[in-house]
Amino acid sequence: MFWSKDSIVEKIGKVPETLSDISEEIFGGISVENDCLHRVSLSGKQAPEAPYVCRGLYREINIEQSLMYPYIDSAFSNEYAVHPSRYGFMLPYEIAGEGLKKGCRVIQPGEMKDKYPLAYSRISEFRELFHHAYSPLESPDYYGLHGRKMLEYVGTPKLVVTDSFRLQACFDASGKHIFEEGCGIVLKDPSRYHYVLAALNSSVARTLPAICKQENPNFGLTTPAALKRFPIAFPEDELIESLVSTISRYLIYIHGQVYSAGPSESTRNLLAFYSRVLNLLILDTYLTKDLDPRFLEILAENITPLPESQEFENGPETMNTLRANKQNILENPDFGKCRFTAEFTNILATLKNNGVW
Secondary structure, three states, X not given: OOOOHHHHHHHHHOOOOEHHHHEEEEEEXXXXXXXXXXXXXXXXXXXXXXXXXXXOOOEEEOXXXXXXXXXXXXXXXXXXXXXXXXXXXXXXXXXXXXXXXXXEEEOOHHHHHHHOHHHHHHHHHHHHHHHOOOOOOOOHXXXXXXXXXXXXXXXXXXXXXXXXXXXXXXXXXXXXXXXXXXXXXXXXXXXXXXXXXXXXXOHHHHHXXXXXXXXOOOOOOOOHHHHOOOEOOOOOOHHHHHHHHHHHHHHHHHHHHHHHHOOOHHHHHHHHHHHHHHHHHHXXXXXXXXXXXXXXXXXXXXXXXXXXXXXXXXXXXXXXXXXXXXXXXXXXXXXXXXXXXXXXXHHHHHHHHOOOO
């Protein structure tokens, strides 16, 4: 069979299961009217008495740490790992609960003044300066937020999908990052976060605009409506799903190292190698299901799981392990003998020629 771009989109679009089917919730980010009130810059001076810079008041400030959350900036690439942001986000809510879905309550002005005087002082000053309101705050309407679904899932691990030239997804393991643009995805089965993360970052995701356009040309990619339509195909072979999930963890770690230390040529090569292997596994799952069994055996012999704690840690040991695993794969005498079918090779060429690979 000759695979054209249209036939690939048609095949992927007919996958019966979607992201909506496997998700507990898919929701948009926070919506704020006073962006400069809630989002502050990090001062970078490591000064505990004034760790932030208010972008409205144009000076260094302090806010109670229990109200501050890390921020995902959609202007940066956030593929696999969350890119370190220069912002923090003030969330004037009480978040409570142990399950997936949390209770959230906006903190009333009187309680804010008593428990969080630094935040209250800043809110009052901000309101007075920009809204000419000289009376004390009487309601939280001024600093309340829109986006209750996201507030209910603060502290719940989730995937965060943004659009920086193309669809990209990262895994927020703590669930505490705040984002304004993009969508959060909470899965019913937490054991599949890494597989779904890989699918969202693969070439398959680049067919989503065409799939959505067939149903509604006005869909934005990073909206709940579009992402609910994202086709999800799981491998019939548990080995392939395990390999994809493990390599996905590798890529979280490598991207994290790139974001924190900058990319070296060696790191870029490592990133490209594992990204390409993972993409092959995803494309085979969605389209052909006929990878060379020896290819899978070689991967299984060398793709060893990372301890979860190492995914987000700095240090040379993990990177050295990933480099050694790559080298062992490439140096296996059977690796060069593995062959992809003509059908699969055609798919790769079609995707690459259409800017999808």
